[in-house]
Amino acid sequence: MSAGDPVIEDGVEVDDRELAAAAAAGDRTAFETLIRRHGPALHRYARRMTRDEAAVQDIVQETFVAAWRQIEKFRGDSSPRTWLFAICSRKVADSHRVKRALPLDDRLLDPADPSAAADPFATLSNTEFLGALEEALAELPPRQRAVWMLREVEELTFPQIGTILNLSPDGARGHHHRARTTLQQRLQRWR
Structure with a gap:
């Protein structure tokens, strides 16, 4: 399953927009699903934009705190994924630590061909x-x-x-x- 794909909940597909709407109505489980779905991508992005791993954790956490506080204002002009990346991008800029990228994912170091x-x-x-x-x-x-x-x-x-x-x-x-x-x-x- 890729980011943004619908999840199956009680036999019904739930996409990001439905999760965002449910979260805006106060459904923490829906918001936690958005976090699980998009958190890894936001973490990868923040990690490549700043060297300090503690700052990365803070940026991602601040992104989700800000998203939870602003979820009622989410208008749906963009996808929830895009909206979360926009918040994360602002948090990266706010950190004033955007100097050097961190190493690429370790999985990229693994050879695609076992031979x-x-x-x-x-x-x-x-x-x-x-x-x-x-x-x-x-x-x-x-x-x-x-x-x-x-x-x-x-x-x-x-x-x-x-x-x-x-x-x-x-x-x-x-x-x-x-x-x-x-x-x-x-x-x-x-x-």
Whole structure:
């Protein structure tokens, strides 16, 4: 099940918008379902935007506290996922700790092909590439890094990214293009 997919509750599908509406009516269980569904993605995003793991935990917690306090104001102009990312993005900016990205997920270090693990050169090359990617991401301006992470890792659309970061879809697309161009230049060795 991917983020935003309906959940089955008593044989009935419940999507994010229904959960948000139930949470706005005071249903804590519905809100907890939204937390379970989107918390990991928000944590990944916050972790890549700040180095301090304690700050990441605080950012995600503050995101959910703010969302709970504001859930009655959720108008549904965007999906609850996009709304939560927008809150998280503001909390990251508020933290004033957006300086360097943290290491990529450990699961990205696992070889996609189990036979690749037997090849030490491939493993070393993969590790070197991920280290170089991490460094290149850390050197991007924060907004470009945020757009790149939301697009490439969280697989959000440009309109969703624009909503989250208060950009037009074309503005998000432009930041993404500049980030990709910079990353391609810095990672040319691996092409």
